Amino acid sequence: MKANIKAKKSKTDPYAGERLKQSHFHPRQAELNLREAWSSWNGYKFADYYYDEEYEYFCIRNSCATYDICPMQKYSLSGADAEAILNRMVTRDITKLKQDRVTYVCWCTDEGRLVDDGTIFKLGPDSFLLTCGSPSLAWLRKSAFGFDDVQIVDLSDDIAALSFQGPTTCEVLKKMGLEGIETLKPFNIMHFDIAGSSDQPLMVSRTGFTGDLGYELWIVPELALTLWDALYEAGDDYGIQPYGEAATNMARLEAGFIMPGMEFNEALKTIHYKYDQTPFELNLDWLVDFKKPHFNGRSALLKERDQGSEYRLVKLDIEGNKPAEESYLYAEEGCETEIGYVTSAMWSPVVKANIALAMIKSKYLKGDIWAEIYYGKELRHHNKVVRCQMQETPFWSPDRARATPPLAF
Amino acid sequence: MRVNLPQYDNIIIGAGHNGLVCAAYLAKKGQSVLVLEASDTLGGLAATREFYPGYKIAVAHSLSHFSPQIVSDLNLTDHGFKSGAPMPTIGLDLQGKHVVVTRDTVRGVTDKDASSYTDYLQLLERFANMLSPFWLKTMPRIGSKKLKDLTTFAQLGLKLRLLGKEDMGEFMRVATLPARDLMDENFDNDLLKAVLSWDGLIGSKMAPRSPNATVLAMLYRMSGEHNGASSIPQGGIESLINALHQVIATAGGQVQRHSPVAKINVQGDSNGLQATGVELADGTVLTAGRVISSADPKRTFLQLVGVENLEIEFSNRINRLRSDGYVAKLHLALDGLPHFNGIDIPDGRMIIAPKMDSIEFAFDNAKYGESPEQPVMEMMLPSLRDASLAPEGKHLLSAHIMYVPHSLKGGWTAQAKASLQELVIDTIAQYAPELRQQIIHAELLTPEDIERSHHVTGGHWHHTELSMDQMLMMRPTYEAAQYSTPIPGLFLCGAGSHPGGGLMGGPGHNAARHILGAK
Numbered sequence: 001m002k003a004n005i006k007a008k009k010s011k012t013d014p015y016a017g018e019r020l021k022q023s024h025f026h027p028r029q030a031e032l033n034l035r036e037a038w039s040s041w042n043g044y045k046f047a048d049y050y051y052d053e054e055y056e057y058f059c060i061r062n063s064c065a066t067y068d069i070c071p072m073q074k075y076s077l078s079g080a081d082a083e084a085i086l087n088r089m090v091t092r093d094i095t096k097l098k099q100d101r102v103t104y105v106c107w108c109t110d111e112g113r114l115v116d117d118g119t120i121f122k123l124g125p126d127s128f129l130l131t132c133g134s135p136s137l138a139w140l141r142k143s144a145f146g147f148d149d150v151q152i153v154d155l156s157d158d159i160a161a162l163s164f165q166g167p168t169t170c171e172v173l174k175k176m177g178l179e180g181i182e183t184l185k186p187f188n189i190m191h192f193d194i195a196g197s198s199d200q201p202l203m204v205s206r207t208g209f210t211g212d213l214g215y216e217l218w219i220v221p222e223l224a225l226t227l228w229d230a231l232y233e234a235g236d237d238y239g240i241q242p243y244g245e246a247a248t249n250m251a252r253l254e255a256g257f258i259m260p261g262m263e264f265n266e267a268l269k270t271i272h273y274k275y276d277q278t279p280f281e282l283n284l285d286w287l288v289d290f291k292k293p294h295f296n297g298r299s300a301l302l303k304e305r306d307q308g309s310e311y312r313l314v315k316l317d318i319e320g321n322k323p324a325e326e327s328y329l330y331a332e333e334g335c336e337t338e339i340g341y342v343t344s345a346m347w348s349p350v351v352k353a354n355i356a357l358a359m360i361k362s363k364y365l366k367g368d369i370w371a372e373i374y375y376g377k378e379l380r381h382h383n384k385v386v387r388c389q390m391q392e393t394p395f396w397s398p399d400r401a402r403a404t405p406p407l408a409f
Numbered sequence: 410m411r412v413n414l415p416q417y418d419n420i421i422i423g424a425g426h427n428g429l430v431c432a433a434y435l436a437k438k439g440q441s442v443l444v445l446e447a448s449d450t451l452g453g454l455a456a457t458r459e460f461y462p463g464y465k466i467a468v469a470h471s472l473s474h475f476s477p478q479i480v481s482d483l484n485l486t487d488h489g490f491k492s493g494a495p496m497p498t499i500g501l502d503l504q505g506k507h508v509v510v511t512r513d514t515v516r517g518v519t520d521k522d523a524s525s526y527t528d529y530l531q532l533l534e535r536f537a538n539m540l541s542p543f544w545l546k547t548m549p550r551i552g553s554k555k556l557k558d559l560t561t562f563a564q565l566g567l568k569l570r571l572l573g574k575e576d577m578g579e580f581m582r583v584a585t586l587p588a589r590d591l592m593d594e595n596f597d598n599d600l601l602k603a604v605l606s607w608d609g610l611i612g613s614k615m616a617p618r619s620p621n622a623t624v625l626a627m628l629y630r631m632s633g634e635h636n637g638a639s640s641i642p643q644g645g646i647e648s649l650i651n652a653l654h655q656v657i658a659t660a661g662g663q664v665q666r667h668s669p670v671a672k673i674n675v676q677g678d679s680n681g682l683q684a685t686g687v688e689l690a691d692g693t694v695l696t697a698g699r700v701i702s703s704a705d706p707k708r709t710f711l712q713l714v715g716v717e718n719l720e721i722e723f724s725n726r727i728n729r730l731r732s733d734g735y736v737a738k739l740h741l742a743l744d745g746l747p748h749f750n751g752i753d754i755p756d757g758r759m760i761i762a763p764k765m766d767s768i769e770f771a772f773d774n775a776k777y778g779e780s781p782e783q784p785v786m787e788m789m790l791p792s793l794r795d796a797s798l799a800p801e802g803k804h805l806l807s808a809h810i811m812y813v814p815h816s817l818k819g820g821w822t823a824q825a826k827a828s829l830q831e832l833v834i835d836t837i838a839q840y841a842p843e844l845r846q847q848i849i850h851a852e853l854l855t856p857e858d859i860e861r862s863h864h865v866t867g868g869h870w871h872h873t874e875l876s877m878d879q880m881l882m883m884r885p886t887y888e889a890a891q892y893s894t895p896i897p898g899l900f901l902c903g904a905g906s907h908p909g910g911g912l913m914g915g916p917g918h919n920a921a922r923h924i925l926g927a928k
């Protein structure tokens with residue numbers, strides 16, 4: 001008896017609960033994570049890269065690759081008040097969203113500071129799925145206070161989701177047997193039976209975070225590996241490859257998408273006054289619909305629209321080839337007037353330019369912009385001051401990302 | 410968006426005294442005003458109603474700090490309002506050793522306590538005088554750099570300085586002190602301590618040991634005509650409500666009973682939201698340039714406006730307002746004048762609370778959702794001051810019973826009410842042995858009853874707790890603390906706004922001034 005108890009004890013994990021959770025795709029991803037380059041996202045074990053970040057980046061841009069979005073937060077809102085709750089919460093007009101469509105949204109505090117961004121899927125007249133980067137249940141509950149008819153369910157752990165991005169993705173999905181996938185337009189949703197799963201179909205949305213052609217695949221956890229295997233079989237000839245955080249970060253920067261912890265600090269987690277951002281500062285004006293009579297933060301944002309924002313997020317094309325990571329920006333080559341800071345920077349292989357996103361004080365937007373770049377060379381520190389050019393259009397926005405049907409390969 | 414001109418400049422929700430005061434000021438300035446009252450009588454918690462044939466009383470049975478300035482601004486005396494003489498406060502003692510407090514003196518205590526009382530009173534009066542201008546002022550907005558707001562801040566600072574160094578320090582020390590400490594510092598007599606702490610506690614969810622705003626509540630009350638002592642106007646509380654009604658009518662304003670507002674209409678277009686009027690329970694839609702609500706903040710925002718028109722954090726703040734009432738009322742229709750041991754004529758405000766612990770223990774019960782085992786109360790025989798309240802030769806007793814929770818564990822069943830009623834009557838009968846035989850009819854109103862009958866969330870004395878976190882520029886909460894609200898065209902004017910509840914008129918007066926100033 002005694003020995004038995006002892007044996008049991010030694011088997012219980014004293015760190016249970018502290019360990020990272022494994023994604024529904026973990027068995028396959030672990031096998032392909034040749035470099036064991038794990039970090040974490042929302043408590044999940046999450047790959048920075050699997051083999052090589054540049055290689056994975058080129059897979060996204062030249063063929064196809066998968067990115068695990070199981071750790072992304074997913075909330076189902078259903079009931080007669082679901083639409084009203086979301087519509088009051090986000091800055092966009094959700095009443096215009098049609099069924100089986102997805103829209104990109106952001107939401108703010110009462111003071112008009114950005115809480116988070118994400119996507120809303122309209123799955124039925126009274127049924128929505130909200131996805132976002134950080135846990136948001138508390139804010140959703142607060143937003144739902146005072147409404148009667150809504151059920152909010154945190155499905156974050158209960159949906160297996162995989163982002164599938166790159167120019168050949170449509171072709172691969174066709175090969176996998178998703179009939180008619182080529183008719184799916186950007187931000188639309190379709191459902192497919194796979195492995196006889198008619199009651200729990202695969203949901204496919206033409207969405208992504210790379211600025212390229214791409215899809216997101218949503219399925220019950222029990223079918224996660226079935227989906228993976230079918231996809232990898234179909235994609236074999238196309239060099240299908242998983243990619244991690246590093247390649248995502250490159251692709252999204254080229255597409256000009258903002259990232260929490262880089263471009264913005266979530267308002268509910270910000271301690272210092274105004275160290276968070278507003279949608280206008282982040283260049284998300286197009287998401288703020290003042291035709292809508294009320295949404296959270298509206299009066300603060302209206303005031304900002306009329307009086308001007310303190311900062312503005314801009315795209316910079318920077319001289320030379322040294323990434324301007326964490327650079328300060330100045331109004332002159334002599335670095336006398338500090339006018340802003342770089343939030344993300346990289347040498348873009350596909351655009352062949354030294355690009356960056358940066359926050360610049362609005363009043364300096366019209367003048368010259370200089371970046372002071374620090375870089376290392378064999379353990380020595382160097383710096384140089386280079387000229388930056390502001391760019392209006394996204395660095396990377398190929399027609400193929402929008403074409404329906406997409407190009408065949 | 411709005412095609413037609415609104416029917417009224419102002420629609421005021423609720424004909425409690427604050428709604429009426431606000432209406433009176435606006436009407437006198439030539440504005441068109443419609444006051445909509447849900448009930449069949451005017452006055453809100455101060456509405457006089459017949460609870461038994463021939464016997465009338467209002468939930469709020471006496472005045473303690475109705476603003477003399479409002480009386481004079483509105484010429485209320487020309488409309489039949491005449492203030493009454495102050496009543497002594499009598500702390501009842503089972504052995505007949507009552508403590509009697511009048512404006513300047515206290516009887517029934519040692520010489521030491523009596524002389525301490527003089528010093529204590531003088532100090533409190535200096536504090537009360539310093540604060541009194543601020544009860545009738547709009548509080549500054551937090552973070553505002555507007556001259557008006559800065560001036561109010563500066564005035565408060567100056568007033569504090571003018572107290573002198575010693576008093577200023579003492580004020581800062583005493584302002585948030587638990588009543589118990591203040592009393593223990595000054596007096597020996599247990600009954601006296603209980604009686605003097607009473608006025609800081611009544612209506613709140615606080616007891617003598619609670620550090621918070623009980624001293625400030627006492628000072629607030631002392632802004633009244635008789636230094637906070639209770640009085641009943643000649644002609645009863647009704648005469649005050651009637652006078653206010655007359656001022657409004659004379660100035661061309663309208664007051665409509667039986668008109669419960671179901672909804673504050675908020676219209677939205679690309680210019681944002683705007684309160685455009687109200688919809689009555691019967692579906693009638695009325696439009697106005699402004700909607701001014703004297704209903705409590707929770708009711709106003711969460712029921713009448715609806716969260717879909719409000720900000721998320723703001724709605725949650727309103728929801729968090731503490732507004733559970735802890736005062737029940739007992740009304741007794743009596744066959745004659747009851748005799749209280751050791752008192753010739755019970756023509757005062759009598760308090761049953763032998764010591765501060767009696768109050769504290771009753772509160773302890775209530776904190777956990779229980780009815781008090783030994784209730785504490787204040788009571789009076791208003792018919793001694795206003796003969797019209799009872800048939801000739803008969804009398805009525807009105808009592809405020811403290812620490813009766815709005816949400817009783819197990820709910821307010823008929824049984825729970827009946828046993829509390831009996832307990833309260835037994836408690837009183839310890840001091841007035843023949844009382845039971847004189848009772849013709851008894852009525853007990855729990856906070857839950859008052860919530861229902863008077864349309865006040867929680868049945869709360871102040872509509873929402875008058876505590877540090879919910880007073881001054883935080884009342885009821887920031888973004889709604891200066892009578893205006895996040896919704897253009899919607900204003901507040903009831904007890905839930907600064908300075909707070911009690912029959913005082915401050916919120917109604919301040920709201921009107923703010924609105925007229927904002928024009």
Ligand SMILES: Cc1cc2nc3c(=O)[nH]c(=O)nc-3n(C[C@H](O)[C@H](O)[C@H](O)COP(=O)(O)OP(=O)(O)OC[C@H]3O[C@@H](n4cnc5c(N)ncnc54)[C@H](O)[C@@H]3O)c2cc1C
Nearest residue numbers: 423425426427447453454469470471670704904910911912
């Ligand atoms: C038990 C008790 C005893 C008290 N005793 C005293 C006392 O002796 N002395 C004293 O000074 N103070 C006393 N008070 C406090 C005082 O009565 C209140 O603080 C004060 O009356 C509040 O006045 P008001 O005008 O702001 O609100 P109220 O008097 O509450 O008036 C609000 C009015 O709005 C109406 N209303 C609400 N919703 C709607 C709607 N949707 N449509 C139309 N009308 C609506 C209500 O019917 C009500 O008439 C007592 C309070 C309580 C609870």
